[in-house]
Amino acid sequence: MFNLEEHYFQQVTGHLQIAKIDSLGREEIIFDDHNVIVSGMSVGLSYLFTASGSNSIVDYQLDRFQLGVSGNDADGSAIYQLSANLSSFNEYGGAAGNIRLVSSVQIKNGDATTQEPFGLIPHSQITRVNDTSVRYTIILDRDAVNNVRNSLPINEIGLFMKNPRGVSPTQSILVAYREFSNIVKTAEFAVVFRWTINF
Amino acid sequence: MGGIVTVIRGEEIIENSANMILDGMGSVLADAMTVSPSLSSINSASAILDASNYTIQAISFGKDARGFFNHAHAVPDHVSSVVATDNKIRVCIPTDSALSSYITSDVTTYRRTTDTGRGLSVSDGQPYKLLPEPSNPEQVKLESRFFGMPISPSFDIGHNPNTFWDHEEGLAFPYLNALSGCWPAPDGSDYYMLSSFGTEGQDIDSYFVFSGTASSVFNTVKSMDKLGFVKLSVSSAHQGRQKGQGAAQGPYSGLCIYAEDDFSSTGKVSYIITVSGGDLVFAGCFGGIYTIGLWAIDIKGSLANGATAPFIFDHANNLIKYKLVARKTFTKDLTWITDVLGFSGYKFLEDRYDGLFGNTNFLVIKWELQF
Numbered sequence: 190m191f192n193l194e195e196h197y198f199q200q201v202t203g204h205l206q207i208a209k210i211d212s213l214g215r216e217e218i219i220f221d222d223h224n225v226i227v228s229g230m231s232v233g234l235s236y237l238f239t240a241s242g243s244n245s246i247v248d249y250q251l252d253r254f255q256l257g258v259s260g261n262d263a264d265g266s267a268i269y270q271l272s273a274n275l276s277s278f279n280e281y282g283g284a285a286g287n288i289r290l291v292s293s294v295q296i297k298n299g300d301a302t303t304q305e306p307f308g309l310i311p312h313s314q315i316t317r318v319n320d321t322s323v324r325y326t327i328i329l330d331r332d333a334v335n336n337v338r339n340s341l342p343i344n345e346i347g348l349f350m351k352n353p354r355g356v357s358p359t360q361s362i363l364v365a366y367r368e369f370s371n372i373v374k375t376a377e378f379a380v381v382f383r384w385t386i387n388f
Numbered sequence: 389m390g391g392i393v394t395v396i397r398g399e400e401i402i403e404n405s406a407n408m409i410l411d412g413m414g415s416v417l418a419d420a421m422t423v424s425p426s427l428s429s430i431n432s433a434s435a436i437l438d439a440s441n442y443t444i445q446a447i448s449f450g451k452d453a454r455g456f457f458n459h460a461h462a463v464p465d466h467v468s469s470v471v472a473t474d475n476k477i478r479v480c481i482p483t484d485s486a487l488s489s490y491i492t493s494d495v496t497t498y499r500r501t502t503d504t505g506r507g508l509s510v511s512d513g514q515p516y517k518l519l520p521e522p523s524n525p526e527q528v529k530l531e532s533r534f535f536g537m538p539i540s541p542s543f544d545i546g547h548n549p550n551t552f553w554d555h556e557e558g559l560a561f562p563y564l565n566a567l568s569g570c571w572p573a574p575d576g577s578d579y580y581m582l583s584s585f586g587t588e589g590q591d592i593d594s595y596f597v598f599s600g601t602a603s604s605v606f607n608t609v610k611s612m613d614k615l616g617f618v619k620l621s622v623s624s625a626h627q628g629r630q631k632g633q634g635a636a637q638g639p640y641s642g643l644c645i646y647a648e649d650d651f652s653s654t655g656k657v658s659y660i661i662t663v664s665g666g667d668l669v670f671a672g673c674f675g676g677i678y679t680i681g682l683w684a685i686d687i688k689g690s691l692a693n694g695a696t697a698p699f700i701f702d703h704a705n706n707l708i709k710y711k712l713v714a715r716k717t718f719t720k721d722l723t724w725i726t727d728v729l730g731f732s733g734y735k736f737l738e739d740r741y742d743g744l745f746g747n748t749n750f751l752v753i754k755w756e757l758q759f
Contacts, residue, residue: 200389201389230759231759232652234417234655235647235651235654235655235656238443238645238757238759239625239645239657240439240623240626240645241624245428245438246423246437246438246442247425247428249421249442250420312426315421315422317422320411320415320418321415321417321418322418323418386421388415388417388418
């Protein structure tokens with residue numbers, strides 16, 4: 190049978206914009222580029238569509254992030270963790286940093302044994318941009334992420350799906366990743382990540 | 389995300405090619421990612437957070453938009469008036485063969501003059517070109533250029549409806565439904581193949597070539613609603629593995645999810661459905677199957693239509709609205725069949741799964757999505 194050509198592979202894509210905001214509120218775009226949608230997105234969505242994971246759609250939402258200090262894109266979509274994520278609440282700024290933090294299990298290459306710190310993205314900062322795109326806004330205010338070990342710059346960020354397997358305790362999986370140019374975070378400025386995922 | 393559609397008849401793979409994932413899929417996922425978790429604290433709304441509301445829930449079958457102005461949908465007035473009385477659908481076989489199935493691709497002219505008042509008019513005898521429209525990501529129904537039915541221009545679902553059989557017992561068959569089609573009753577519906585429609589006043593049964601009775605498995609198990617949406621009958625991959633890939637028949641004649649144990653590594657999820665011979669007969673008489681679509685729930689549309697979560701499928705009065713997420717077109721009618729041993733090929737489709745050529749009188753469609 191002759192086949193009509195219908196080879197349209199709908200990719201989930203993403204775009205990350207990073208802005209620096211000084212004490213006077215002036216904004217400077219310091220990064221603006223695509224991201225990498227990693228294999229964890231496929232894992233999460235396959236749990237959803239096979240009805241094999243959580244029964245609640247909330248567990249499939251991308252509601253948490255990690256920052257890191259050793260960004261690289263060597264492994265492309267095969268990445269399942271940041272190269273060197275911030276390893277403690279203190280590095281995120283603790284309570285003073287105004288980031289709601291949680292420690293939960295992270296799925297790494299299929300294994301789920303390691304507890305890691307995550308920053309939570311308030312639902313009010315998850316917005317519908319258009320019919321098929323969602324923006325995640327992550328704010329590091331002037332009190333956040335000023336205590337990174339050895340004063341290392343942050344240069345990688347990951348977006349995570351909450352708990353696609355629907356297990357307890359929560360197991361989160363990396364779905365999108367991007368390395369970026371070094372940012373040595375200080376109390377002089379805030380940093381805003383505007384991460385748009387196109388489904 | 390991508391998809392491959394495999395169509396199997398008997399032991400032969402008659403189709404294996406890519407589909408198109410539509411913007412509707414992205415829209416459903418964006419809905420999933422932005423629905424407020426706080427709904428969990430509202431008793432009347434918490435069911436909206438059920439994950440199944442954001443996954444594939446139905447499949448439908450269709451043909452080219454202009455096919456709804458031809459075939460069993462659009463017969464001359466003197467024929468439709470008889471159909472309204474006896475509820476036996478009729479098609480004119482456009483071949484010289486004395487015994488033949490209804491070959492939809494042999495139909496080259498319209499059989500009825502119709503003016504939809506929507507910028508489309510067709511005339512009896514005017515050339516008819518059968519070709520479904522190509523897929524484009526922005527499609528929201530199987531045929532965007534669907535202009536309704538000849539006697540129901542406002543009916544714009546875009547695919548084969550299921551209005552021939554009255555789902556609610558005890559009510560008379562409206563004249564309208566017999567020509568809207570497209571699937572027979574569970575206890576059998578008659579179809580006639582004529583060599584000519586004759587003229588007004590003539591006994592059209594004088595042109596009788598072949599007739600039969602087809603039964604619908606979809607309507608027997610009540611898995612298809614009036615608008616032609618077939619629901620999910622096996623709703624998880626685990627259940628699908630327990631029943632096996634061949635489960636999409638009999639009482640599970642609906643859409644069935646199937647995935648291997650390693651689905652989280654491969655990202656592959658299949659939706660399998662069997663279309664019985666009886667259903668293929670009627671779909672063929674009404675113009676064949678040239679397009680299929682996978683649908684997720686349109687939550688806003690369903691709520692606006694009076695449905696409440698959890699969204700329960702009701703074959704007789706389904707309030708659920710759906711959003712098209714994937715589409716596949718074919719250049720050959722899936723209901724096509726050849727005559728066998730001097731008998732109309734449709735005769736062998738009538739016997740459900742145990743006919744003379746028992747393993748060829750139904751169709752298996754396996755739609756594999758990869759995330």
